[in-house]
Amino acid sequence: xxxxxxxxxxxxxxxxxxxxxxxxxxxxxxxxxxxxxxxxxxxxxxxxxxxxxxxxxxxxxxxxxxxxxxxxxxxxxxxxxxxxxxxxxxxxxxxxxxxxxxxxxxxxxxxxxxxxxxxxxxxxxxxxxxxxxxxxxxxxxxxxxxxxxxxxxxxxxxxxxxxxxxxxxxxxxxxxxxxxxxxxxxxxxxxxxxxxxxxxxxxxxxxxxxxxxxxxxxxxxxxxxxxxxxxxxxxxxxxxxxxxxxxxxxxxxxxxxxxxxxxxxxxxxxxxxxxxxxxxxxxxxxxxxxxxxxxxxxxxxxxxxxxxxxxxxxxxxxxxxxxxxxxxxxxxxxxxxxxxxxxxxxxxxxxxxxxxxxxxxxxxxxxxxxxxxxxxxxxxxxxxxxxxxx
Numbered sequence: 001x002x003x004x005x006x007x008x009x010x011x012x013x014x015x016x017x018x019x020x021x022x023x024x025x026x027x028x029x030x031x032x033x034x035x036x037x038x039x040x041x042x043x044x045x046x047x048x049x050x051x052x053x054x055x056x057x058x059x060x061x062x063x064x065x066x067x068x069x070x071x072x073x074x075x076x077x078x079x080x081x082x083x084x085x086x087x088x089x090x091x092x093x094x095x096x097x098x099x100x101x102x103x104x105x106x107x108x109x110x111x112x113x114x115x116x117x118x119x120x121x122x123x124x125x126x127x128x129x130x131x132x133x134x135x136x137x138x139x140x141x142x143x144x145x146x147x148x149x150x151x152x153x154x155x156x157x158x159x160x161x162x163x164x165x166x167x168x169x170x171x172x173x174x175x176x177x178x179x180x181x182x183x184x185x186x187x188x189x190x191x192x193x194x195x196x197x198x199x200x201x202x203x204x205x206x207x208x209x210x211x212x213x214x215x216x217x218x219x220x221x222x223x224x225x226x227x228x229x230x231x232x233x234x235x236x237x238x239x240x241x242x243x244x245x246x247x248x249x250x251x252x253x254x255x256x257x258x259x260x261x262x263x264x265x266x267x268x269x270x271x272x273x274x275x276x277x278x279x280x281x282x283x284x285x286x287x288x289x290x291x292x293x294x295x296x297x298x299x300x301x302x303x304x305x306x307x308x309x310x311x312x313x314x315x316x317x318x319x320x321x322x323x324x325x326x327x328x329x330x331x332x333x334x335x336x337x338x339x340x341x342x343x344x345x346x347x348x349x350x351x352x353x354x355x356x357x358x359x360x361x362x363x364x365x366x367x368x369x370x371x372x373x374x375x376x377x378x379x380x381x382x383x384x385x386x387x388x389x390x
Contacts, residue, residue: 004020004065015194016035025336040181080103081099081100081104084128085099091386107317124146144157159258159268212277218357248270249271252270255379290368
């Protein structure tokens with residue numbers, strides 16, 4: 001909401017954005033610091049356009065603005081389900097309808113997209129677009145658009161660039177988000193220094209998380225790890241995932257290759273679980289990238305991993321319900337005072353809540369490790385591609 005308001009008023013979203021008059025209902029970021037985004041300008045430009053449309057129709061109620069913000073996300077979520085169905089149906093899978101229903105009606109997806117309003121499903125949609133196109137320039141282009149929508153899909157740039165003229169495809173996968181971002185920052189007149197500092201800070205960011213690093217933060221909350229250890233992690237530990245993803249990319253190419261659909265999907269899954277296991281901060285919405293790929297895998301090649309997929313979805317859902325206790329904050333736009341009730345509830349059960357967050361994070365972490373082991377066992381399996389039906 002703040003990004004849409006302030007970008008529409010010419011303010012950079014990479015600097016502090018204070019309360020947005022007329023539309024903000026809570027100050028979650030505190031009164032001494034305004035919100036600043038940590039992603040590329042794709043989403044801020046979209047929500048700024050939505051805010052301008054909201055003003056154009058007369059700003060009848062702030063709830064219309066909230067409603068407008070959700071629409072690109074909900075539409076993309078529905079399209080992800082449709083294109084997953086289309087991908088599988090054209091390859092003769094009898095699980096295409098099952099996959100579509102899981103994506104559409106998963107409580108986790110509904111909460112993240114339609115209720116919370118996180119826009120990762122837009123990036124997931126572009127990743128699925130890349131998978132549905134033949135290897136080559138179009139796949140590289142959609143991979144680049146996915147990264148522009150949210151930078152996480154950059155981890156797929158190399159596998160999705162495989163095909164005719166891979167260097168050109170990789171240039172598209174990397175160049176599209178870079179050129180589009182620099183062009184928008186320049187055209188909008190936003191300071192490049194603030195943009196660079198903000199983006200660099202997101203590489204090593206770390207806090208309460210679904211990754212392995214949650215162990216450190218939980219033990220620190222108990223006083224078992226000194227602040228010096230945390231400070232060392234903040235300085236260096238947050239970059240480990242970058243090296244790990246690079247190694248996972250090399251391993252996936254060696255184990256599965258990028259030349260078949262099965263090899264590509266399994267490679268992207270291996271890279272994703274490595275990212276989820278080791279990144280300093282893994283939020284609930286990051287799991288959507290794995291779940292989209294895992295649904296294809298379950299429907300096409302690995303039905304035995306179906307329970308693993310549902311267990312993983314459940315762990316993230318339970319983490320989120322614990323993180324936002326009983327989801328009561330989602331009525332805050334209508335009843336802002338509910339945030340005070342939530343704060344009092346958290347204060348009353350904080351030790352128990354911290355333990356449950358740690359517990360669900362470790363369950364998710366262990367399931368991702370099991371995913372890695374399961375994929376490792378499949379490393380010598382090769383399956384010829386099923387040609388899509390016309």
